[in-house]
Amino acid sequence: MQRDDGFVYCYGNLYSLLLYWGLTTIRVRSPGRGGAVSNRWTVCYAQFARFFMITCFMAIVMTKLRDPEMSAVMFGHLSPLVKAILTWECLSCSITYIEYCLSLDLQRARHLKLIAKMQEFDQSLLRVFPHVKWNYQRARLKYWYGTMIIGFCFLAFSISLIFDTTRCTCGIPSTVLMAFTYSLLTSSVGLLGFVHIGIMDFLRVRLRLVQQLLHQLYQAVETPEVHERIAYLFDMSKRCSFLLAELNGVFGFAAAAGMFYDFTIMTCFVYVICQKLLAREPWDLEYACMLLHVAIHTYKVVITSTYGYLLQREKRNCMHWLSQYSRYFSGQDVARRQTEDYQHWRMHNRQAAILGSTTLLNTSTIYVVYNGMANYVIILVQLLFQQQQIKDRQLTSSKDVDIIGPMGHITHMD
Secondary structure (H helix, E strand, O other): OOHHHHHHHHHHHHHHHHHHOOOOOOEOOOHHHOOOEOOHHHHHHHHHHHHHHHHHHHHHHHHHHHOHHHHHHHHOOOOHHHHHHHHHHHHHHHHHHHHHHHHHHHOHHHHHHHHHHHHHHHHHHHHHOOOOOOOHHHHHHHHHHHHHHHHHHHHHHHHHHHHHHHOOOOOHHHHHHHHHHHHHHHHHHHHHHHHHHHHHHHHHHHHHHHHHHHHHHHOOOOOHHHHHHHHHHHHHHHHHHHHHHHHHHHHHHHHHHHHHHHHHHHHHHHHHHHHHHHOOOOOOHHHHHHHHHHHHHHHHHHHHHHHHHHHHHHHHHHHHHHHOHHHHOOOOHHHHHHHHHHHHHHHHOOOOOEEOOOEEOOOHHHHHHHHHHHHHHHHHHHHHHHHHHHHHHHHHHHHHOOOOOOOOOOOOOO
16 A cells, blocks of 8 residues: 555545445545546436435335335334334434535535545655654554444344334335335434544544654754754644644534434434333334444444544644743744744634534533433423323223213202
């Protein structure tokens, strides 16, 4: 593998999946092969993939609902609330998928610029620091093989949930197609989130490298070459801040939509699981698949928030090290001027990983999501208890009153 193919080596396969599933119209290639492109062929294919998945999924669901036999088998054993939850899941995954596609299409030019800058980043750094050795294999192991393992598990859970819900006693071809399209829709929603995590980790590693290089240069013998390299590291940190701003612009809305989808699905599925426990019903495959779904969404929320926090921490530490330049070279005017200019730039550039346009992505996001989920689940469980009490009162009142026979005419005495 060539060094200038590091980004493609680590994230190229994930971007290929994004293209195959219609989320983006961008094909990522190494700089020697033209770099990332978006042409009419990729646009046509992405539109076809989107139309196929959304249309087929909705058409199969409507077909099963309109058929009396399949509808009875699919929904006859479910409570009204579980029916509403599954209906919301079908709508929310489709809506979130469409939001992702529209958001990435609107940011296509910015997305291409972001990929080109990241592909060029490592190569330009190696020209100044040729002794740096990139551990691309570790990143590939984490973001390609790791994502494939998680994705395979998620596909298995999704397909099992659909087959168990539909009971698969009639309309097997339609069930297979529905399970296939549903799994693609839900897994593509999660895939974009892992690409977002991967790029945040890309910036985090580069900011940590700046700190390590600064630590070495601050201990080195003072020469003009040392100051030139430190000046380059100042520029490198600014480029990381610029890439972070571009990352927020490209993935900010999609990340917020994905986090909201995770929140709603976990809330609904956790309530269904709580309802199962409170009713003391036996566990079956349907509820086991829901629990596994919740576990995967929990992992995604925790990892996304954690990497947002780690990126911000490395950025803060990097800025601290750069601010110490004049302290280590106190006798140099160039160090003092460089530090003052950087402090002024830092006051006007406070980029951090965000959701949407304003919400910071850090560990507090985990608390916000799960605190909100717990509150909603508690409210739904209270409503469940109230409904159960009303039913119990109706049964009790009907048992307390016995009709012996027909009542006679009512008479009045003077």
